[in-house]
Amino acid sequence: MDAIADTWFIIFRDLKSRIRMPVFIFITMFQPILWLVLFTQIFKSLGNTPGLGTSSYLQFFAPGVLVMTVLFGSAFSGFATLIDMDMGILSKMLATPVTRTSIVLGRIIATVVVLLVQAIIIFIIAIIMGVHLSTGVAGALLTLFLISLLGLGYAAFSNGFALLFKRQEIVMAVTNLMTMPMMFLSSMMMPSSALPGWLNTARHFNPVDYAIVGARDLVLKGYIWSDLWKSLVVLGAWATVGIIFGTMMFRTKTE
């Protein structure tokens, strides 16, 4: 019970300080919006690509932008922990009876809550631009659930790296090193059938691809459970491993 209450207080504290800087929430959304608006215009002619499953590249790419938003946002979750560490907030908290795991869990969940708000805004912009949601509101909610699993895992890794390396520039370098390959080694920009063979194999080892496949099914096709359950299992495992890594780092590296 204490653990749940502590997690809630940490989430509440984190969200409150973020709400006080609404500008920041919008600034971090700028890049995904650029991809959604400009990238889909530049590559409009890709609408003819066989295997796209739709005649509109925007329709094809929009689920990828949702995933991208979560990926970019959760990568920096550990920075807030580093700030807490530098300001002495963390060690002061640790001298209280607060549940240890709640501190890192609360931060990760708060990150994902903000990302979900951003994802909803991206969803709305996409719909305004003409993206059709074949599974309606229920499908949209399932999509949000899938990408929040991705975000939980990645935010947890980011926090783990922050505690392990203790320096912003290293955390930034490491997460950048992960974010870009995870984005490109997937079917985010091209349908899997149009990818070269090795890349098509590589994407099966990439949790990001499972989020994209699941989200794209729900937006374009409907409930393809043969894909969806795989996405749920892989992303669930990804989130679990991330959280275990993050809390383990927290337990061992906060001295």
Added chain:
Amino acid sequence: MSILQTKDLTKVYTGGIRAVDGINFEVEEGEIFGFLGPNGAGKTTTIKMLNTLIPPTSGTATVAGFDVVKNPAEVRKRIGYTAQNVGVDERATGKENLTLYGHFYRLNTKTIRQRLKDLFELVELTGAEDQMVSTYSGGMRKRLDLAMGLIHQPRLIFLDEPTTGLDPQTRASIWDHIRNLAKTMGVTIFLTTHYLDEADKLADRVAIIDHGKIMTIGTPKELKHTVGGDVVTISSDEEGSEASADFQQKARKALSGKDFVQQIQESNGSLAIIVASGESAVPKIMRDLGAEGVEVQTLTVSHPSLDDVFLKYTGRTIRAQEGTQTTFTQMRLRSNRRS
């Protein structure tokens, strides 16, 4: 009753640095216990072992009745902690900071609300509760920091260098607050400092720590007595070396051989009388001089300082030690001290 005991408490960091090297001491309930030493002496490492933030390499420590290694959760419930760098969240208000800690200490909302008011009054932040901490001055932050460690009414609080980096007026006001806490709340205070005057003015007892070892422990007064006696300096206002010599001769005669006098020396036309305790010697000196008809115009009593104590036990002054370090923080600290 002691509220804190350590036995051979040791911390060896990876790389073999013995930050704390087998220290033994006790802190009595209700006292202000000062841990005095230069930077790098092992003060912060000791505090972090006592408040469960880092595990000792060997040895034991019992805080508020519980072992810090076997029962850290029970220790945490009973202590408050103020770190060297202020651990307040500047992206929140004073009230939010304090409320969060109330929750961490498992207090219910009603209790928190009641204590908020008293605590803000105690640290004189009433009126600033709903301001963002980013608008607070350094002294206000430190006071909020103190309050955050008190919301659960702990029996013992740890203050790690509570006034480092603060200006002189703010330091004096923080001292008042610390004294006030000890008096009104009866809370035991364990504080570390590298300021001699802070240890001297605040602490009931002082431990001098250097290179991870405790060199000596005692009340500031006891420690100063170990260095040597107080000096009572007397002089007559009469001009001229003849009159002065006459005065000195008479005074010497009146005081020599008395049991409270350790030594008599001439210094710059005055007479320096070295005694065990200046305060109790003054009436006797005046009595004995009066009996011989020697008239004293001025009299001063000076005590040995903790600096002398530090010199005796470590072989150097605390300031000289700091002078060998030239990190940026050190330079900033020193320039703050000068201003």
